[in-house]
Amino acid sequence: MTDGIDKAREEFFSEAQELIEMFSRNLLALDEQGIGAADPSIINEAFRAVHTLKSLAGLFNATEMGRVSHTLEDVLDRLRLGRLKASPDVLDVLFAAVDCYGAMLAAERGEEGLNQPQIEKLMGVLGTLGESAVEEAPDQMAFDLEPGLLAVLTEYEEHRLKTNMDAGQALFRIRVRFDLATIDKALEDVKAKAKPHGEIITYLPTGDAPSADAIELDLLMASSSSLEQLEAALGGTDLTITAIPRISQASASTGISSLSTHALGTSSFAAVGEETAGSTVAVGDNPRTEPPVNAELNVPAVPMLRSVADTVRVDIRKLDGLMNVVGELAIVKSALNRLGDRLRNTQDRELRREVSRIQRSFERRLSELQDGILEVRMVTLGQLFDRLSRVVRQISRDMGKEIRLVVTGAQTEIDKLLVEELGDPLMHIIRNSIDHGIESAEQRKAIGKPVAGTIALNAYQKGNHVVIQIEDDGQGVNEAAVVERAVRAGHLAANEVEMLSRAEALGLIFLPGLSTREQAGEYSGRGVGMDIVKTNINKLGGIIDIQSEYSIGTQLVITLPITLAIVNALLIRLLGRTFALPLSSVAEALMFDEKLVRTVDGREVMTLRGSTLVLCRLDRFFELKEPALPHEGPRYKSVVVATMGARRLGLVVDDLLGQQDIVVKGLGPTLRHVRGFAGASELGDQRVALVLDAGAIIEEALAGHDAVTTMRARPS
Amino acid sequence: MSLRERNEEPVREYLVFRLAEDTYGVELIRVQEIVNPPALTEVPRANATTIGICSVRGMLVTVVDLRRVLRLAEAPASRNSRILLTRTEGAELMGLYVDEVFQVSRLLESEIEGANAVLGADLSDHVAGIGRPDGELIVLLDMRSITS
Numbered sequence: 060m061t062d063g064i065d066k067a068r069e070e071f072f073s074e075a076q077e078l079i080e081m082f083s084r085n086l087l088a089l090d091e092q093g094i095g096a097a098d099p100s101i102i103n104e105a106f107r108a109v110h111t112l113k114s115l116a117g118l119f120n121a122t123e124m125g126r127v128s129h130t131l132e133d134v135l136d137r138l139r140l141g142r143l144k145a146s147p148d149v150l151d152v153l154f155a156a157v158d159c160y161g162a163m164l165a166a167e168r169g170e171e172g173l174n175q176p177q178i179e180k181l182m183g184v185l186g187t188l189g190e191s192a193v194e195e196a197p198d199q200m201a202f203d204l205e206p207g208l209l210a211v212l213t214e215y216e217e218h219r220l221k222t223n224m225d226a227g228q229a230l231f232r233i234r235v236r237f238d239l240a241t242i243d244k245a246l247e248d249v250k251a252k253a254k255p256h257g258e259i260i261t262y263l264p265t266g267d268a269p270s271a272d273a274i275e276l277d278l279l280m281a282s283s284s285s286l287e288q289l290e291a292a293l294g295g296t297d298l299t300i301t302a303i304p305r306i307s308q309a310s311a312s313t314g315i316s317s318l319s320t321h322a323l324g325t326s327s328f329a330a331v332g333e334e335t336a337g338s339t340v341a342v343g344d345n346p347r348t349e350p351p352v353n354a355e356l357n358v359p360a361v362p363m364l365r366s367v368a369d370t371v372r373v374d375i376r377k378l379d380g381l382m383n384v385v386g387e388l389a390i391v392k393s394a395l396n397r398l399g400d401r402l403r404n405t406q407d408r409e410l411r412r413e414v415s416r417i418q419r420s421f422e423r424r425l426s427e428l429q430d431g432i433l434e435v436r437m438v439t440l441g442q443l444f445d446r447l448s449r450v451v452r453q454i455s456r457d458m459g460k461e462i463r464l465v466v467t468g469a470q471t472e473i474d475k476l477l478v479e480e481l482g483d484p485l486m487h488i489i490r491n492s493i494d495h496g497i498e499s500a501e502q503r504k505a506i507g508k509p510v511a512g513t514i515a516l517n518a519y520q521k522g523n524h525v526v527i528q529i530e531d532d533g534q535g536v537n538e539a540a541v542v543e544r545a546v547r548a549g550h551l552a553a554n555e556v557e558m559l560s561r562a563e564a565l566g567l568i569f570l571p572g573l574s575t576r577e578q579a580g581e582y583s584g585r586g587v588g589m590d591i592v593k594t595n596i597n598k599l600g601g602i603i604d605i606q607s608e609y610s611i612g613t614q615l616v617i618t619l620p621i622t623l624a625i626v627n628a629l630l631i632r633l634l635g636r637t638f639a640l641p642l643s644s645v646a647e648a649l650m651f652d653e654k655l656v657r658t659v660d661g662r663e664v665m666t667l668r669g670s671t672l673v674l675c676r677l678d679r680f681f682e683l684k685e686p687a688l689p690h691e692g693p694r695y696k697s698v699v700v701a702t703m704g705a706r707r708l709g710l711v712v713d714d715l716l717g718q719q720d721i722v723v724k725g726l727g728p729t730l731r732h733v734r735g736f737a738g739a740s741e742l743g744d745q746r747v748a749l750v751l752d753a754g755a756i757i758e759e760a761l762a763g764h765d766a767v768t769t770m771r772a773r774p775s
Numbered sequence: 776m777s778l779r780e781r782n783e784e785p786v787r788e789y790l791v792f793r794l795a796e797d798t799y800g801v802e803l804i805r806v807q808e809i810v811n812p813p814a815l816t817e818v819p820r821a822n823a824t825t826i827g828i829c830s831v832r833g834m835l836v837t838v839v840d841l842r843r844v845l846r847l848a849e850a851p852a853s854r855n856s857r858i859l860l861t862r863t864e865g866a867e868l869m870g871l872y873v874d875e876v877f878q879v880s881r882l883l884e885s886e887i888e889g890a891n892a893v894l895g896a897d898l899s900d901h902v903a904g905i906g907r908p909d910g911e912l913i914v915l916l917d918m919r920s921i922t923s
Contacts (some may be wrong), residue, residue, distance in 0.1 A: 387833060727863075729863075739816070746814050
């Protein structure tokens with residue numbers, strides 16, 4: 060029972076989230092189009108999203124959300140009717156509503172309290188938008204439409220009609236006959252064909268249906284195309300198009316008479332008007348039987364209900380559950396393989412072949428299943444990037460900087476869980492870019508840069524990794540200031556400063572407590588920024604690198620694994636214990652020879668193909684004790700070269716056991732702080748092996764000023 | 776039993792087990808399952824009370840040695856050793872390593888005394904009280920305090 064309720068609530072959350080995101084996307088699109096050119100269909104979509112949110116909120120007793128939606132609906136309605144222009148100020152308020160929705164949803168989830176002041180503030184502003192603001196010029200139709208027709212047009216349709224007339228569009232009547240059984244699809248079809256040519260203002264049944272199974276509609280359409288063009292585009296036997304000529308009676312004021320050149324038909328407007336009026340009488344006792352909102356929005360009710368039918372929303376925990384099953388099947392697979400090995404000595408060839416065939420087929424299906432589940436977990440970065448665009452817009456307006464955001468690779472796919480964790484770090488980086496990176500408009504003008512700063516957000520897949528680049532064309536990082544801060548914070552001795560390479564100096568920005576701005580901005584610069592960004596990225600098994608040129612800009616590159624769920628890993632032995640090391644961070648493995656080890660600056664290194672490799676003896680690194688039970692000593696040790704970005708480290712291990720696909724499970728909260736492990740995985744023999752976090756180990760082994768010295772020891 | 780049932784006084788159920796030489800109890804409702812200890816994997820760098828992790832039907836369990844938590848002398852595992860599975864407030868699946876599980880005891884509230892008066896400051900963090908059914912002595916542990 061409660062399960063059912065919880066489930067319903069879960070769906071409420073995810074559906075509301077999607078609607079909020081859609082609303083936000085619509086706003087961004089409106090913002091892009093500018094005040095004059097707002098596409099009415101986008102405003103309608105935004106209106107619909109908010110309207111659906113309102114009903115959802117009502118269903119789930121989210122009163123505040125319902126109240127905000129209701130007021131927001133009013134404002135959007137005024138936008139639709141052209142009583143309010145989609146100016147940047149208005150959009151600001153609407154964007155604030157998106158944020159407010161987010162907070163309210165979090166409150167519903169119980170993640171945080173309801174932020175009443177935020178809601179009241181928003182309601183206050185929305186209220187003023189709902190009343191005053193830009194009133195349209197007195198409602199005087201610029202053409203002499205037959206009153207009967209006017210009477211059935213909704214306010215919105217009237218507004219669209221007027222807008223189109225003002226824009227010099229001609230008016231057409233399209234009479235089309237539909238089979239009731241297929242009307243949804245057929246109507247969509249006509250709409251789609253008509254869309255490139257103009258706007259359908261209203262649909263009116265003629266009441267003239269030839270049979271009970273059919274219906275005839277008059278579509279009133281505004282278009283700049285000619286009758287012939289429309290006929291060619293819409294063409295069909297059940298469809299006749301007539302141009303509606305304009306007879307300008309009184310209104311010489313708006314230059315309508317010039318429009319009459321578009322009038323191609325023969326029938327007079329008055330006649331058409333009468334005809335249309337007649338048809339409305341026919342539906343008079345049954346006016347607009349659709350629910351009011353849908354009718355106003357020109358959207359038949361049925362297609363709306365259908366639009367979501369081909370996707371399924373799934374709780375990611377269920378996918379984790381499936382992934383566990385796959386992991387267990389992998390264990391079955393190894394058992395099967397062992398069985399196959401035992402059969403190798405048997406004389407029964409037939410049996411041997413049979414088992415080996417089953418083995419292969421099982422393996423193939425298993426990997427298909429695994430790939431399938433992984434694919435389901437993948438989402439595009441698009442949603443996240445949309446959210447970031449909103450942030451860019453908000454911050455740049457607040458700071459009075461003009462920013463152009465260029466997004467590429469939004470279709471790049473990555474594990475859903477990773478996307479959720481990526482939001483905050485990316486947000487922070489972008490805030491930093493706008494606040495510290497991009498100069499003020501005056502400064503930019505003075506040095507001959509375009510006034511608008513550019514932030515480029517790019518993502519692409521590279522093997523099993525996803526790379527995200529954030530680049531700005533700002534002033535670049537002031538290395539000298541970073542170094543000075545690092546010295547002051549005690550990360551670096553003064554005499555080490557001049558030995559720093561450029562890359563090393565820039566890397567210091569990721570150390571705790573470094574902020575190069577004297578004054579902390581509202582959005583960034585409290586000195587708690589980049590080290591946390593780095594920690595978060597590292598936690599996801601990723602790395603972050605920075606490049607910066609003075610006065611040219613800064614680029615941050617984040618490299619992440621595509622998924623954390625299934626990992627191809629190298630199994631290694633250390634003092635009788637088994638560990639797994641994700642192969643994605645392994646460059647190569649070679650035999651270890653004690654005689655080749657040299658010591659530089661108190662660190663063990665060896666030479667690998669002409670360059671220096673810093674070594675890390677993992678058993679000492681983790682301070683492992685000799686196990687109580689005797690174990691087989693290594694015949695020969697190995698060096699596994701682990702890499703993360705440009706950094707590498709030679710891990711000295713006792714033995715290599717081969718590779719295996721493993722399902723990585725996160726360690727519990729009490730163990731999460733333990734650095735060096737990305738999680739644990741069950742191996743075939745019921746034992747659990749820890750999964751090494753190569754990034755963290757490399758980081759730690761090359762940490763602090765050790766990193767500086769060891770990096771210097773290596774010719775690069 | 777029947778005498779108790781008739782009594783209006785609330786009854787609480789405790790899972791009673793042995794650690795070293797003493798008898799302890801935790802609220803039964805907090806224990807999800809009692810399992811035979813599977814092979815444990817030690818976690819380097821973990822805090823001293825954690826003896827390792829293991830997998831119970833595909834779920835990762837963090838195993839804590841109750842002797843270490845309560846600062847008792849360590850002893851090797853025996854064939855009576857068990858792991859009590861419990862879910863912490865942070866939704867972590869945790870296993871408490873105990874020496875031997877005895878039974879479930881139903882204690883009347885009047886048979887439970889508060890810990891503060893009886894024991895030293897450090898231990899009483901984890902001790903919720905002392906149960907005294909029929910002249911026995913059960914140290915009642917506070918699961919929340921142990922697993923946080």
